[in-house]
Amino acid sequence: MEKWGSIYRKGKMLVLNGEEQILFPSENASEVSKSTSLDLNPDSVDGFPPLSTDYTDVGVVPEHEKNEFEYLIFNLERDIEELRLKQKKLEKKRKEALSKILDIKGSIRVFCRIRPNLLAEKRKVSEPITVGSERIRVKFGGTRKDFEFDKVFLQDASQESVFVEVEPILRSAMDGHNVCVFAYGQTGTGKTFTMDGTNEQPGIIPRALEELFRQASLDNSSSFSFSMSMLEVYMGNLRDLLAPRPSSRPHEPVMKCNLNIQTDPKGLIEIEGLSEVQISDYAKAKWWYNKGRRFRSTSWTNVNEASSRSHCLTRISIFRHGDALEAKREISKLWMVDLGGSERLLKTGAKGLTLDEGRAINLSLSALADVIAALKRKRCHVPYRNSKLTQILKDSLGDGSKVLMLVHISPSEEDVCETICSLNFAKRARAIESNKEVPEELKKQREKRVMELEEDIKQAEKQRQNFRQQIHNIELKLSESKKLFSTTYNHVESADIAASISPKDDDAKEVTDTPKASNKSIKRSFSNSVPRFMNSTVASRQRHSVAEKEIGVKLKSFRSMVSTNSIHFSYSQSLSYSDIRIKAILRSSNGKSRHAERVGVTNSVIAERPKCNDLESKVTAPRSSKMVTSSDPNLRVTLGRHRRRMSDLV
Numbered sequence: 001m002e003k004w005g006s007i008y009r010k011g012k013m014l015v016l017n018g019e020e021q022i023l024f025p026s027e028n029a030s031e032v033s034k035s036t037s038l039d040l041n042p043d044s045v046d047g048f049p050p051l052s053t054d055y056t057d058v059g060v061v062p063e064h065e066k067n068e069f070e071y072l073i074f075n076l077e078r079d080i081e082e083l084r085l086k087q088k089k090l091e092k093k094r095k096e097a098l099s100k101i102l103d104i105k106g107s108i109r110v111f112c113r114i115r116p117n118l119l120a121e122k123r124k125v126s127e128p129i130t131v132g133s134e135r136i137r138v139k140f141g142g143t144r145k146d147f148e149f150d151k152v153f154l155q156d157a158s159q160e161s162v163f164v165e166v167e168p169i170l171r172s173a174m175d176g177h178n179v180c181v182f183a184y185g186q187t188g189t190g191k192t193f194t195m196d197g198t199n200e201q202p203g204i205i206p207r208a209l210e211e212l213f214r215q216a217s218l219d220n221s222s223s224f225s226f227s228m229s230m231l232e233v234y235m236g237n238l239r240d241l242l243a244p245r246p247s248s249r250p251h252e253p254v255m256k257c258n259l260n261i262q263t264d265p266k267g268l269i270e271i272e273g274l275s276e277v278q279i280s281d282y283a284k285a286k287w288w289y290n291k292g293r294r295f296r297s298t299s300w301t302n303v304n305e306a307s308s309r310s311h312c313l314t315r316i317s318i319f320r321h322g323d324a325l326e327a328k329r330e331i332s333k334l335w336m337v338d339l340g341g342s343e344r345l346l347k348t349g350a351k352g353l354t355l356d357e358g359r360a361i362n363l364s365l366s367a368l369a370d371v372i373a374a375l376k377r378k379r380c381h382v383p384y385r386n387s388k389l390t391q392i393l394k395d396s397l398g399d400g401s402k403v404l405m406l407v408h409i410s411p412s413e414e415d416v417c418e419t420i421c422s423l424n425f426a427k428r429a430r431a432i433e434s435n436k437e438v439p440e441e442l443k444k445q446r447e448k449r450v451m452e453l454e455e456d457i458k459q460a461e462k463q464r465q466n467f468r469q470q471i472h473n474i475e476l477k478l479s480e481s482k483k484l485f486s487t488t489y490n491h492v493e494s495a496d497i498a499a500s501i502s503p504k505d506d507d508a509k510e511v512t513d514t515p516k517a518s519n520k521s522i523k524r525s526f527s528n529s530v531p532r533f534m535n536s537t538v539a540s541r542q543r544h545s546v547a548e549k550e551i552g553v554k555l556k557s558f559r560s561m562v563s564t565n566s567i568h569f570s571y572s573q574s575l576s577y578s579d580i581r582i583k584a585i586l587r588s589s590n591g592k593s594r595h596a597e598r599v600g601v602t603n604s605v606i607a608e609r610p611k612c613n614d615l616e617s618k619v620t621a622p623r624s625s626k627m628v629t630s631s632d633p634n635l636r637v638t639l640g641r642h643r644r645r646m647s648d649l650v
């Protein structure tokens with residue numbers, strides 16, 4: 001079977017033009033899907049049916065005019081579409097699995113992080129806290145109190161290990177859920193360290209920004225864009241941390257406190273006048289984030305040298321653009337909040353303004369605790385309006401949202417009262433009494449289910465990756481085919497015309513003198529009424545047979561090159577078309593020249609030509625009569641000249 005201009009299936013490979021191969025989309029899919037409880041097998045009925053193109057049956061694509069190419073291009077485009085649909089199904093399954101995990105784990109999750117001992121604390125031996133992986137026991141005044149968490153990070157926990165636990169909730173934000181990540185705790189327990197971190201040990205926010213862009217780059221079923229806003233809630237007012245500053249005082253904070261919190265008819269919250277910057281990549285995001293951070297309100301207290309005196313909120317708006325079929329724009333919000341430190345005002349030594357700041361922080365923290373508790377108990381009334389903080393977060397704390405609270409505590413004996421306060425806050429948010437434990441059996445079942453779902457997610461992602469690669473391969477093939485299509489038609493036809501009218505190359509002209517004008521004029525020009533001097537002479541016939549011999553030799557070597565696969569017959573290595581005469585004789589070979597048939601030419605030159613087999617007729621590029629009237633102005637000019645010449649002769 002000749003392969004040029006053909007497409008057929010060989011095992012799981014798609015063979016194009018004899019040598020090009022595309023991985024068939026079901027490749028590896030069954031291996032991937034076997035172990036998963038999600039039905040991911042692309043050949044299954046419930047999962048994904050095989051591609052609709054049955055290349056086995058196609059065999060050699062019917063050869064008529066451009067259809068070979070058009071058929072191929074059509075099939076490639078359709079296959080890309082099908083793979084995209086399959087990707088979407090997988091994406092949906094992945095989302096569902098993640099959502100189930102978050103449901104099992106709870107839409108409000110609470111972690112606890114214990115700060116390492118500071119230098120001054122290292123001398124003191126007595127520590128009131130004993131820790132398990134999900135449990136903390138605090139000894140206080142002869143009593144013991146136990147608290148349970150979704151996860152406890154010990155003093156030596158790295159920033160990375162904390163972020164690993166935060167990552168799934170970011171994924172959830174990319175999937176369209178509104179998400180809040182809070183750092184809560186007593187002043188000086190490491191909230192800012194966890195959220196911001198340092199240059200050497202970046203915290204959740206810089207890592208999250210990086211991760212969002214990473215995940216967006218991996219997802220080719222939809223495209224993402226992000227914007228960022230930063231504000232702080234200071235003494236009950238909102239301050240825009242990214243507000244443009246006058247060039248004369250670029251480092252001074254701008255007090256833009258007149259920001260209004262608006263609720264639209266759909267219940268979505270918008271903050272009027274808040275700066276929102278587009279962030280196109282991680283570097284830009286980091287730049288804006290550092291800029292906003294600089295303008296936070298901090299001051300010295302007895303407890304912390306640079307104590308945050310406000311709640312600092314970083315909002316990333318995530319815009320998800322579907323493909324052309326599903327062009328809607330989904331928006332979700334990711335809030336990352338470094339809460340002001342809860343504090344015993346006496347202990348911090350706060351006076352005047354600092355005292356007021358501390359009071360304001362405590363009030364709004366208490367309002368936040370009330371809201372979370374009401375949500376947890378599914379109360380009809382949720383007291384969002386009690387503070388600016390909860391008003392802003394209203395649409396990101398309710399139904400469908402995910403909340404992650406990282407409660408920070410100090411390991412020190414001196415802070416034990418604050419530690420218990422913070423842990424009580426966490427308990428309230430988590431709404432699980434430590435003494436009313438979940439039965440061990442149920443716990444195990446949940447863990448097992450979570451593990452299964454995590455495996456499903458992993459498999460779905462693996463398979464999506466596989467599809468992504470296949471789409472990429474087919475897209476390359478498609479673009480090659482399109483180029484080949486356009487190169488072939490433009491090149492062949494223009495070369496054809498050029499060859500046929502070239503006054504210098506008599507031999508070539510004689511062979512390829514297939515008129516491009518209308519049938520009428522052609523018939524006239526080749527009728528018996530042509531002047532005698534147009535008939536071939538003995539000399540011209542001799543010249544012609546020499547030329548044919550030459551072309552025959554070239555054709556033979558061309559055939560052998562094709563059959564030995566030494567030619568990569570792609571648009572970039574189109575050897576055959578580089579020789580106009582070879583192309584021409586192939587085209588008009590076997591006495592089946594379509595032009596000849598079409599125009600009814602009884603040209604003796606054509607009749608004398610050596611016969612070519614099917615291969616040659618396939619190698620012949622598909623043509624279109626349209627090409628004669630090329631849109632290329634140069635061609636039109638030469639064609640016009642050619643017509644004039646012919647008419648002159650008649």
Ligand SMILES: Nc1ncnc2c1ncn2[C@@H]1O[C@H](COP(=O)(O)OP(=O)(O)OP(=O)(O)O)[C@@H](O)[C@H]1O
Pocket residue numbers: 114115116155185186187188189190191192193194304306307308309339340341342408
């Ligand atoms: N896990 C940690 N590892 C190393 N150092 C830490 C850690 N947590 C906190 N610190 C250090 O403890 C000090 C206080 O931390 P940080 O400023 O983050 O506390 P905070 O809770 O944000 O305080 P405030 O509420 O007053 O702003 C900082 O010097 C910080 O570097």
